[in-house]
Amino acid sequence: MSVHEVLEKLKRGDIGVEEAERLLKLDYVEKIGNHTVFDLSRESRSGIPEVVYAEGKTPGKVGEIVEAVVAKKGIIAVSRASEADHAEIVKRIGTDGVLHKPEARMIVVDRRKAKPHRTGKIGVLTAGTSDIPVAEEAAIVAEVMGCKVIRGYDVGVAGIHRLLEPLKLMIEEGVTCVVVVAGMEGALPSVVAGILPVPVIGVPTSIGYGLGSGGVGALTSMLQSCSPGLVVVNIDNGFNAGATAALIAGQSRKK
Numbered sequence: 001m002s003v004h005e006v007l008e009k010l011k012r013g014d015i016g017v018e019e020a021e022r023l024l025k026l027d028y029v030e031k032i033g034n035h036t037v038f039d040l041s042r043e044s045r046s047g048i049p050e051v052v053y054a055e056g057k058t059p060g061k062v063g064e065i066v067e068a069v070v071a072k073k074g075i076i077a078v079s080r081a082s083e084a085d086h087a088e089i090v091k092r093i094g095t096d097g098v099l100h101k102p103e104a105r106m107i108v109v110d111r112r113k114a115k116p117h118r119t120g121k122i123g124v125l126t127a128g129t130s131d132i133p134v135a136e137e138a139a140i141v142a143e144v145m146g147c148k149v150i151r152g153y154d155v156g157v158a159g160i161h162r163l164l165e166p167l168k169l170m171i172e173e174g175v176t177c178v179v180v181v182a183g184m185e186g187a188l189p190s191v192v193a194g195i196l197p198v199p200v201i202g203v204p205t206s207i208g209y210g211l212g213s214g215g216v217g218a219l220t221s222m223l224q225s226c227s228p229g230l231v232v233v234n235i236d237n238g239f240n241a242g243a244t245a246a247l248i249a250g251q252s253r254k255k
Contacts, residue, residue: 047250048243049144054105055080063088070109077144078107079137079239104136104238108144119146120249123170124242125163125192127156127182130207135181137238138203138245142179145246150175157187167195177248179241183207186218193227199248201241202232 010020050069054062062078062085069076070093078085086100086107097111122142126135132153139149150173152166170178178196180189181203189202202225204218211217215235222232233240 047145047247049075049077051077051079051141051239053080054078054082054085059084059088063092066107066109067092070111074112075110075144076108077141078109080105081107099140101136101140103133104140105133106137106140108140110144119246121148121150121173121175122245122249123150123152123166123173123175123178125151125155125166125178125180125188126153127180127184127186127188128207129154131181131183131205134203134205134236134238135179138179138181138242141239141242142246142249145243145250147246147249148173155188156182156184157191160191163188163191167192171196175249177201177245179203179238179245181205181238181241182222183215183218184209185212186221189222189230189232190225190227193225193230196229198229200227200230201245202230203238203241204232204235206236 006015006020009015010017050073052062052065059082062081066076066078066089078089081100082105083102089107089109090098093109097109099108099110101107124135124139124142126132135151135153139151142149150166150170152163152169155162155166175198177199178192179201180192182188183205184207186202186204189200193200202222204215204222206213206215208215208217212220219232219235222230233244
């Protein structure tokens with residue numbers, strides 16, 4: 001039961017203050033097995049659904065967490081998910097509401113009766129095709145949070161003319177934030193931030209050669225950008241970029 005539903009019951013007189021307090025406390029955390037204390041109130045508190053980071057967890061633990069949280073909240077996402085994680089989830093809860101995006105290594109289980117209201121529009125761009133998995137992680141998280149996502153992939157500075165069409169579309173659509181994902185020298189976010197009148201979130205990826213490999217070159221380049229309006233998240237952190245972009249879009253829509 002959501003916080004809103006509890007308060008509505010209290011307002012109608014269906015429950016008393018003590019019962020409302022008990023129900024609200026139940027919505028805080030869920031202890032799962034002997035390995036996880038899950039934050040059940042994150043979405044109602046911050047607008048960001050809880051996400052399981054699957055790396056380092058066995059498929060059994062991932063499946064156990066997903067099964068427990070879906071029963072309570074109806075929604076959960078799994079990042080850095082493997083095929084084994086997906087198989088375990090399906091074995092436990094079936095395929096209803098399960099979205100598996102292998103390229104992004106994301107799994108979303110959404111069995112909410114009421115989907116979130118559309119919170120706005122964001123853009124997601126990549127410099128290269130190799131950056132798409134991280135970009136899709138960002139896009140999927142934003143979509144789960146209710147955003148419409150306008151995508152433009154493989155439009156990096158090595159062929160800068162490719163950027164014009166997706167930028168035009170994003171301007172026409174009225175996006176309120178753009179996530180730009182780039183490896184190598186990481187130049188694309190600076191270019192986009194110098195053109196668009198909206199916040200740009202740069203995501204360096206671990207794509208690259210030699211000295212700048214592992215994403216360090218792209219990260220350093222983005223942090224040194226002279227284009228105002230550009231902020232940067234950590235290497236390969238599509239989740240944080242997508243969630244932040246969705247929050248920006250949501251706040252812009254409220255005005």
